Amino acid sequence: MPYGTVNADVITTSTAGGVLGAGNASIMKNRIINGAMVISQRSGTSSVSPTDGQFSVDRWKCRTDITGKYTFQQNAGSVTPPVGFSNYLGITSSTAYTVPSGGYYFLVQPIEGFNTADLGWGTANAKTVTLSFQVYSSLTGTFGGSLMNAANNRSYPFTYTISTANTWTTASVTIAGDTTGTWVGATNGSGIEVNFGLGMGSTLSGTAGAWAGASYYSATGAVSVVGTNGATFYITGVQLEVGSSATGFEYRQYTQELVLCQRYFWRKSGVASAVVTVGSGMAYNTTDIRCTLPNPVIMRTTPTIAFTGSNFEYEKAASARGTLSSIDSAYRSPEASMLYSGASTTATTAGQGAIWYITDSASYISISAEL
Amino acid sequence: MIYKLSRIDGVILIKENERVCIPFDPANTDYQAYLKWVAEGNTPLPAENT
Numbered sequence: 001m002p003y004g005t006v007n008a009d010v011i012t013t014s015t016a017g018g019v020l021g022a023g024n025a026s027i028m029k030n031r032i033i034n035g036a037m038v039i040s041q042r043s044g045t046s047s048v049s050p051t052d053g054q055f056s057v058d059r060w061k062c063r064t065d066i067t068g069k070y071t072f073q074q075n076a077g078s079v080t081p082p083v084g085f086s087n088y089l090g091i092t093s094s095t096a097y098t099v100p101s102g103g104y105y106f107l108v109q110p111i112e113g114f115n116t117a118d119l120g121w122g123t124a125n126a127k128t129v130t131l132s133f134q135v136y137s138s139l140t141g142t143f144g145g146s147l148m149n150a151a152n153n154r155s156y157p158f159t160y161t162i163s164t165a166n167t168w169t170t171a172s173v174t175i176a177g178d179t180t181g182t183w184v185g186a187t188n189g190s191g192i193e194v195n196f197g198l199g200m201g202s203t204l205s206g207t208a209g210a211w212a213g214a215s216y217y218s219a220t221g222a223v224s225v226v227g228t229n230g231a232t233f234y235i236t237g238v239q240l241e242v243g244s245s246a247t248g249f250e251y252r253q254y255t256q257e258l259v260l261c262q263r264y265f266w267r268k269s270g271v272a273s274a275v276v277t278v279g280s281g282m283a284y285n286t287t288d289i290r291c292t293l294p295n296p297v298i299m300r301t302t303p304t305i306a307f308t309g310s311n312f313e314y315e316k317a318a319s320a321r322g323t324l325s326s327i328d329s330a331y332r333s334p335e336a337s338m339l340y341s342g343a344s345t346t347a348t349t350a351g352q353g354a355i356w357y358i359t360d361s362a363s364y365i366s367i368s369a370e371l
Numbered sequence: 372m373i374y375k376l377s378r379i380d381g382v383i384l385i386k387e388n389e390r391v392c393i394p395f396d397p398a399n400t401d402y403q404a405y406l407k408w409v410a411e412g413n414t415p416l417p418a419e420n421t
Contacts, residue, residue: 300398301396303394304391305391305392306389306392307390326390326419328379330378330379332381340379368401
């Protein structure tokens with residue numbers, strides 16, 4: 001055909017046999033953000049033993065019934081990533097733990113409803129999706145995971161097989177969309193939650209390959225990573241797309257991926273032995289110095305702002321710096337926030353201009369609107 | 372876990388070496404956790420006077 005045409009789910013190009021999306025074309029087909037595990041704003045490449053709900057690399061949340069059963073780390077173990085990838089999320093078991101019936105250990109990415117509403121789940125027009133990924137483990141056998149709704153009362157457990165230990169394996173699962181149940185539509189709520197089991201209790205595991213009106217985070221009988229001390233589970237290249245077969249992974253430019261992540265989280269970090277500007281503002285009164293903090297992208301919702309460390313300072317004139325304390329934020333929105341101090345160490349005059357700084361790498365500001 | 376009311380709006384979760392400022396936004400998951408904490412019978416500390 002002479003020019004590009006659209007036929008069903010396939011966009012054909014003017015080049016003979018050229019089909020966008022069949023290779024690695026980037027057309028935002030992947031509903032997963034940071035599927036290549038490139039962005040790691042919170043922990044960098046450090047190894048962390050997470051608390052329940054703590055995020056690892058961006059958008060990937062760790063669920064752990066009891067803290068201390070596993071660690072996460074970007075590129076843990078420093079194995080060679082699969083071809084085409086530079087990063088992976090590594091899980092390492094810290095114990096040989098037998099998960100009780102109600103215990104749970106898994107990774108999850110909640111996908112925002114705005115990015116899943118077109119799938120029509122919960123209606124007769126529910127679309128089929130395919131989940132694909134690259135996985136590597138010191139264990140072999142049948143592993144499990146699930147897709148789930150926000151209310152945790154609709155779930156589809158799935159399995160995949162790792163036949164050879166310590167070798168990257170490509171896995172894909174095709175799932176017919178759920179025609180019943182309540183699924184979040186085009187809102188900023190959680191549309192679909194993608195779970196990868198690391199060890200799941202029997203009451204939270206279900207029969208693979210079918211929708212259930214239950215909270216199944218993994219499949220019955222799946223391998224338990226936390227069941228073997230030192231066991232590893234590495235994953236990357238996660239993609240969830242419309243259709244009944246997996247296509248090439250959608251690579252994104254670094255900035256694209258970072259901006260997608262920053263809708264949910266970003267950090268203003270300090271630097272060792274250096275001064276980093278937070279924002280400009282003014283003295284509200286003699287002790288309260290205020291400044292603005294615009295977000296780099298419109299966030300999912302009004303964010304939480306966390307101040308870690310104590311090296312926050314302001315400058316009002318040459319050689320006139322003071323320490324900020326009892327810091328808080330107010331007048332927040334998905335676009336920007338106002339930061340203010342409850343006290344400062346150098347007297348100021350109301351209306352005087354000022355700039356906020358971070359003066360040490362151990363201090364930083366985390367802005368979160370995660371699901 | 373200690374929550375304290377903010378001087379202007381929201382609540383602050385006081386942690387070791389960290390102040391987590393949470394807005395009164397029903398879609399914010401930290402606020403949802405705070406509401407659950409209140410529903411369990413807890414009460415936040417009053418706002419700072421500084």
